[in-house]
Structure formats: C-alpha cells, structure tokens
Amino acid sequence: MSFDMILKGRxxxxxxxxxxxxDIDTDMIYHNAHLAVTDIDKMGQFAFGNLExxxxxxxxxxxxxxxxxxxxxxxxxxxxxxxxxxxxxxVQTVVARSFGAIYKRNAINSGFxxxxxxxxxxxxxxxxxQAELNLKGxxxxxxxxxxxxxxxxxxxxxIYLAGGLFQYAETM
Amino acid sequence: xxRTLIEKIMSSHGGGDCGPGDVIWxxxxxxxxRDFAGASVVGNLEKYGGDSPIAERSKTxxxxxxNVPANxxxxxxxxxxxxxxxxxxxxxxxxxxxxIGSHVVIEEKFARPGTTTVGTDSHLNIMxxxxxxxxxxxxxxxxxxxKTGKVWFEVPESxxxxxxxxxxxxxxxxxxxxxxxxxxxxxxxxxxxVEIYGPWVESASLEDCxxxxxxxxxxxxxxxxxxxxxxxxDFFGIARDEAVYADSDAAYLEDYSLDxxxxxxxxxxxxxxxxxxxxxxxTDVKVDGVFIGSCxxxxxxxxxxxxxxxxxxxxxxxxxxxxxxATRATWARLLDEGLLKDIFDAGGIVSNAGxxxxxxxxxxxxxxGEVQISTSNRNxxxxxxxxxxxLAGIGTAAASAVLGRIASVHELSEVL
Numbered sequence: 001m002s003f004d005m006i007l008k009g010r011x012x013x014x015x016x017x018x019x020x021x022x023d024i025d026t027d028m029i030y031h032n033a034h035l036a037v038t039d040i041d042k043m044g045q046f047a048f049g050n051l052e053x054x055x056x057x058x059x060x061x062x063x064x065x066x067x068x069x070x071x072x073x074x075x076x077x078x079x080x081x082x083x084x085x086x087x088x089x090x091v092q093t094v095v096a097r098s099f100g101a102i103y104k105r106n107a108i109n110s111g112f113x114x115x116x117x118x119x120x121x122x123x124x125x126x127x128x129x130q131a132e133l134n135l136k137g138x139x140x141x142x143x144x145x146x147x148x149x150x151x152x153x154x155x156x157x158x159i160y161l162a163g164g165l166f167q168y169a170e171t172m
Numbered sequence: 173x174x175r176t177l178i179e180k181i182m183s184s185h186g187g188g189d190c191g192p193g194d195v196i197w198x199x200x201x202x203x204x205x206r207d208f209a210g211a212s213v214v215g216n217l218e219k220y221g222g223d224s225p226i227a228e229r230s231k232t233x234x235x236x237x238x239n240v241p242a243n244x245x246x247x248x249x250x251x252x253x254x255x256x257x258x259x260x261x262x263x264x265x266x267x268x269x270x271x272i273g274s275h276v277v278i279e280e281k282f283a284r285p286g287t288t289t290v291g292t293d294s295h296l297n298i299m300x301x302x303x304x305x306x307x308x309x310x311x312x313x314x315x316x317x318x319k320t321g322k323v324w325f326e327v328p329e330s331x332x333x334x335x336x337x338x339x340x341x342x343x344x345x346x347x348x349x350x351x352x353x354x355x356x357x358x359x360x361x362x363x364x365x366v367e368i369y370g371p372w373v374e375s376a377s378l379e380d381c382x383x384x385x386x387x388x389x390x391x392x393x394x395x396x397x398x399x400x401x402x403x404x405x406d407f408f409g410i411a412r413d414e415a416v417y418a419d420s421d422a423a424y425l426e427d428y429s430l431d432x433x434x435x436x437x438x439x440x441x442x443x444x445x446x447x448x449x450x451x452x453x454x455t456d457v458k459v460d461g462v463f464i465g466s467c468x469x470x471x472x473x474x475x476x477x478x479x480x481x482x483x484x485x486x487x488x489x490x491x492x493x494x495x496x497x498a499t500r501a502t503w504a505r506l507l508d509e510g511l512l513k514d515i516f517d518a519g520g521i522v523s524n525a526g527x528x529x530x531x532x533x534x535x536x537x538x539x540x541g542e543v544q545i546s547t548s549n550r551n552x553x554x555x556x557x558x559x560x561x562x563l564a565g566i567g568t569a570a571a572s573a574v575l576g577r578i579a580s581v582h583e584l585s586e587v588l
Binding site: 023025027028031032035036037038050052071072075076077078079080083098100101102105106109110153154155164165166169 | 195208209211212215216219220244246247249250292293294307308309310311312313315316320324326328359362363389392394444550552553554555
C-alpha cells in the first residue's frame, strides 16, 4: 500500500440521466446478497453489482482508477464491504459531493482516502479523464479543469498515513 | 452559551468542552456487534487485538438478528465463529432466538437516557428515541471499540425540528416519520444531529419514539433525538433530572417547524423512503405481499395493533402476510395474550423474532414485479428482492393485506 498525498489515475465519472450520480447506497455498491463474504480479495467482483448502468464495473475497473460521484455516496448500511470492494480492485479513491456519515468513517478507518467536493458541477469532468487528486489540498484536476473541495481532515490524514485505525492507534 | 443534546452527551463521555466540527474520542457504554459484520469484528480483533482484545466484558456483547437462524452456510459459519470467540472471551451472545439487537439493548435497559451505544447496525441511532446516543459503524470501528472502549467522532451540527399540531385519528408515528422524510427529502439533514420537539413527541409512547427515531438514517441524519418524556422516564424508572436534555440556550444551525396538524396516513413508493405520497393517492395499486415488523415497526404496540385490526378479518386471496416480532419478549407477550392467533386466523405467517425482511431473506424475498407493503425503513431498489416495496405504518399495512390493494386504515372499518 502506498501513502501518496497525490493520487493519479483514470477517472470514472458516475452519471445518472446526465447528472452526477447521487444517493448511491450501500446495496448498490455492494449488495446484501454477498454480505457473508469476509475475505477482502473476494469482494472486488461485486463492486457496483447493483448500480444501474455500472454493473460491469468490476470487470472494467483497473488498479489505480479513481471514482467520482454526486451527493450522499454510500448512504444506507454500515457494511465495510462497500469500502473494501474498491480496495480489492485497486481503486485509489472515491471523490463525491458528499458522503453518507457511516461510509465516511468506514473509508477513513480503513485508510481509504476520500475527498468531498461540495457544489461540484455535473459536467466539469469527463469519463476517463486522466485525473489528479491532491488529498492535502482537497483539489481534483482532470482534463483542463480543476475543482477545490474540502481538504482531508487531520484525523483522516493521520489514519490514512498510518494505514488504518488500528495501525494509527499503535502510533498514539 | 448552552449546549445541544449531542454536545452534552459527548462532553459527559470524555469529549470535554466540544462543539460542532471537533474530532474527539468518546467513551462507549455499550459495545455491540450483530451476526452481520460481527465475524469481521472478530477477524479484526484476532489480527490486531493482541492478548487482551476486550476492554470490558460486561459492556461488550453480540446480538444475532439479521439471518436468524442462519439460512445460508456462510452466515451459519459467521455466527459460529462469533460464538467460539465469545466463549473464549466470556462474552454474552444474544443468539438467534433473541430478536433485533437495537431493541434488546433498550429492553434490557442498557441504553438508558444519556448513554452511548455503538454496533454494526446502521439503525443503532434508534437510541435517540430514549435520549441516548447510538451509532452504527463498520467492523473496524466496532472492533476498536471492543478493544479500547472508545471511538473517534466528529461532533455534528445540531438542528431542531418542532412538530406542530395534532395528527388525524388513525395516523401513526410512522406517518410522522414519513412526513419528515418528505419535508427533508433533499440532503438538508445529512450529517446532522436532529432534536425533535412539540406536543406530539411530549406524549408519544416509547414505541412511537422508536419508530420515529429509526428513520433518522433514511433522513441522512447522524441521529434523531427525542428528549425523554414521562413515558420514557417511567420505562427506565428514573426522574427527569437523571436524563440528559439540551440547555435552553443551546445554539442550533437551523430551527425547523413542521406542521402535522390533521396529518393523514402516508406511504413511501419505491425506490426511496423520501418518495412520499398520501395513502389516498395510491389506492389503485394492487398488493401481493405485506410485511409487518422490523426495528421500525416491530414492537408489542405495533403488532398488537396489527392483531386488533386483523381480528375477525381475512387477508385477501393471493396476498401473503408476513409478521415478525422484533424481540423474543414481544413474541412471548403476543403469545400469552392470544394475539398471534388473531394474526394466524386472518391468514398471516408469523416468524421467529428478528429483523425480518430487511436483511436478505429471514422471511423470503420479493420477485420481479411483486408489490410489497412493508412497515420497515428501506425500499431501495433490490433491497428486499426484485419487487417493488412501499413503506407504510401498521394501519396501512393491515388494511392493504385485507383489501388486497393499498388502503388506509379508515377503509378497514367498512370490511368485515
């Protein structure tokens, strides 16, 4: 695992009827039919398996990819699977206008860096832009555009750099 | 300046003089994990927990409620893995017979007003119903709480919602929750701590409070607190000064007012709990199945009301009625009072206590095109199967089962 503060990769821009996809809940990210899976390596295949228009995501995702979504990403249940399935695929980050509260915690605790971009317009970034996310500054760049979001909080940064909540606890 | 309810609970649990946006470590009174994600909690503790993975045994326990008894081998394996871990560390397991963990925690009076509870159930914020803090978290957080008794927490902004007026006869707590979902359907409450006031909540039963607070997750809120009223204080056998309330000069980000005067029964159509209509607008929808239960509407009050409505009536031909009491204690009381017979005679199926329809099949899933009326809290696409789930209160669910189409409780009096 690398702990770069600048993540570069191909950007998946999730859209629903031409707008950034909002309210993607944990059953769309990782369906409850696969909750008994406890081996992270086996979770990747189910990522977005119940998300209209992106059911083939797991087959087409490449290690290093970044994901962009609209409001309230990861609302719903507390399942850690909805974070771990992306880690299993080598997806580096999810960037969204906002996140469900539990999802935000789960991501931070597993050392999966997420950034919020409140107010992001629907069409600033395009599917498969080569993008760059500055975690410390909270800035997403891609194509010829950039957008200033919320910088990573101090707690999130420390947990991320430690590699997860338990690893962070050892540094306390 | 005074403090809000969440700020006072956080302060009394190690958060110091904290305010919105502060990231603090808080002490957790009740540390729980359910069969779903519980095995991953065990996995984390085996990997990172060292020689002493449990900080305090008496405050730490497992509750099985998702898939009870297990109907898949992976779930059975996970439950058994938890039992073995629990035996080794002498932890209590509320096993497959116990019912919904969040309700057991209140029933056992562990979650008293002003306390803190965490678990792997996203509706653990149901503790807001008794003026206590509760939060669903993932397996990493919960494993950390098992080991240390603490979690980190970013203190949210607080908002106040005052419910004004008196709902119409036959309108339930669920309808008021649906009215709130309709009003705040955007992302207005996302990440907020909500405090609910007004004459309705001041006289609500404990069960009504549970129903209303259980929809906080669907509103996007961190929690929906109902300041303990006399009914809740009586349940815990405590005086007002033993509970925690917001200071009268506390600062709120927003002060909302919601008019519920004369409110009629509501229903949330698929695919979202915020897609709310008057029941009267949907009475042409034919129904295939009805589910009564869940952490939202599975209490003794809910099921005894359902039994009263169903007594002497019959479920419409071709309609499945599935009933799941929330806890074993509820089951026992319904049994003792003969109310299960009323449900049975009407044509209902009664399952053992548990989460019922929400978690992959305790009482079956819906098929393509199937219309289900559910008293639970989520109707997202795919959540309870391939069918179309509508969310409603007990009266609407029972009336719809009898009439074979979406119907309000008012229509039931015309049928016998």
